[in-house]
Every structure is written in structure tokens, then in C-alpha cells.
Amino acid sequence: MVFPDVELEKKLWLSGKKYVVGIDEAGRGPLAGPVCAGAVVIDSNTEINKVVRDSKTMTAKQREETYQYILENSLACGVCMIDSKQIDRMGIQWAVRRAMQGALAEVEKMLGKRAQYLIVDGTNVESILGYDMLKIKEGDSKHYSISCASIIAKVTRDRYMVEISKKYPEYGFEKHKGYGTKEHMQGINEYGPCDIHRMSFSPMKDLFKKSCKNVY
Numbered sequence: 001m002v003f004p005d006v007e008l009e010k011k012l013w014l015s016g017k018k019y020v021v022g023i024d025e026a027g028r029g030p031l032a033g034p035v036c037a038g039a040v041v042i043d044s045n046t047e048i049n050k051v052v053r054d055s056k057t058m059t060a061k062q063r064e065e066t067y068q069y070i071l072e073n074s075l076a077c078g079v080c081m082i083d084s085k086q087i088d089r090m091g092i093q094w095a096v097r098r099a100m101q102g103a104l105a106e107v108e109k110m111l112g113k114r115a116q117y118l119i120v121d122g123t124n125v126e127s128i129l130g131y132d133m134l135k136i137k138e139g140d141s142k143h144y145s146i147s148c149a150s151i152i153a154k155v156t157r158d159r160y161m162v163e164i165s166k167k168y169p170e171y172g173f174e175k176h177k178g179y180g181t182k183e184h185m186q187g188i189n190e191y192g193p194c195d196i197h198r199m200s201f202s203p204m205k206d207l208f209k210k211s212c213k214n215v216y
Contacts, residue, residue: 003053004140004147006042008119013044017116017132019075021107022145024121025096026055026153030178031188031204032171032197033161034081035092037099038152039107040145041075041115049073054141055150060158067155070148077148078106079156088200097126103149104128121146168194 012020019041027035049069051062058066071077080102082095090098100120108115117132121139136142140150158177165173171187171194178184178196180203193199193208 001053001057002141003050004142004144006048006144008143009042009145010044012117012119018043019111019113019116020145021104021115021118022120022139022143022147022149023100023103023118024055024140024146024150024153025099025125026150026157027178028092028096030198031180031184031201032084032173032178032194033164034083034157034196035087035095035099036079036081036153036157036160037096037103038149038154038156039078039100039103040070040148040152041077041107041111042145042148043075046075047073048144052144052147052151054138054147055154057141058151063151063155063158066148066151070152074148076107076110077152078103078108078110079152080106081157081160084196084198087198091200093126097128100125101128103153104131119143119146121150164196168196 009020021039021041023039025035025037027033049066052066055063080099082099087095119134123135123137125135127133139146161177162174170191172183176184197204
């Protein structure tokens with residue numbers, strides 16, 4: 001098991017970059033629902049929670065418990081979701097960047113200061129113009145502030161998918177969170193797409209070509 005540390009954050013603090021923002025997203029690949037980005041700022045006084053790591057390797061209970069801890073113990077947090085309609089219109093790369101910008105804006109509002117450096121999970125993300133930004137492969141497993149951001153993003157999105165499942169119970173969103181599981185595909189084949197499905201994603205665009213024409 002790999003656990004994140006704060007060594008990168010420490011180096012950046014020592015270089016004069018006080019406000020370093022860790023950023024990550026959740027929900028890039030599902031067939032339904034929003035993409036969500038989280039942003040977290042810590043400092044040298046932040047007490048590290050040893051349970052925190054890449055959110056994908058944690059249980060739902062661990063994520064919920066550390067989510068609250070992060071909110072209470074970080075210098076600032078932000079979150080932003082971009083819905084499936086915007087994903088279909090503008091593309092997932094645009095949507096991820098826009099979600100990250102929204103989460104960053106919330107952090108800056110909480111800080112009352114402009115961020116000085118961004119450390120972001122993944123190399124396949126668009127840059128946020130106007131900011132020094134380091135894109136890191138598997139950053140959510142290596143660097144604490146990015147791990148925290150991954151938890152904030154995933155918990156926020158998972159909660160949304162559980163809540164929206166009450167409106168669309170036939171798809172089982174509360175279980176698979178919109179990913180293309182066997183159960184989800186069965187629901188799509190039986191009931192067709194609903195308002196939160198991403199019609200521009202395969203296999204949705206292949207199954208419902210006529211409906212997809214209205215997306216673009």
C-alpha cells in the first residue's frame with residue numbers, strides 16, 4: 001500500500017510558494033453523472049491523517065470519515081461539479097478543466113488569496129492558464145494534498161449519485177455511481193437513457209445514435 005507524503009509541498013513552501021493547491025477529479029469515465037474536482041490547501045501546521053491516500057484504494061467508510069477530517073483540518077477546500085449536458089457539449093477534457101477551475105476559485109475565495117502553485121493528479125489534463133502547474137502521474141497516491149482533493153471530489157460525486165438514484169431508481173446509480181457495470185448496462189438497455197447520461201460517450205452514442213444527434 002502506497003501512502004502519500006508532504007515532501008513536495010514542503011519543497012514548494014521553502015521556495016516561497018505558501019499557497020500550494022492539490023487538485024484531483026472524480027468521474028472522468030462514467031456513462032452518467034457529473035465530473036467533479038476537488039482542491040485542497042494545507043500548510044506546515046496541518047495535522048496529517050494517516051488514513052488519507054488515493055481515494056480509489058479506500059473504503060466508502062474511510063472516505064466519509066477522512067472527508068470530514070479534511071474539511072476541518074485543511075487551510076482551504078473547494079469542490080466543483082460539471083454536469084453531463086456540459087460534458088456532452090464541450091467534451092470531457094474541457095469539463096475536467098472547468099471543474100478544476102471552479103474548485104480552485106472556491107479555495108481562493110476561502111483563502112482570500114490567489115493560489116501560488118497547483119499540483120494536479122494526472123498528466124492528461126488541460127493546463128489552467130495563469131498559474132504555475134505541475135501535472136503528476138499517480139499524484140493522488142504520492143502527495144498528501146492531492147490525495148485529500150481526490151477524497152473531496154469522490155465523496156461529493158458519490159453523494160450526488162446516491163441522491164439522484166432516488167429520481168432514477170431503475171439504473172442503480174447508488175451502487176455503481178454511473179460507471180458501465182453489467183447492472184447499469186442492463187438498465188440502459190431496458191429503459192433507455194435518462195437526463196444525466198453522457199450521450200457523447202461510447203457505448204451510449206452507439207446505442208442511441210438518433211438521440212445523440214441532439215447533443216451537438
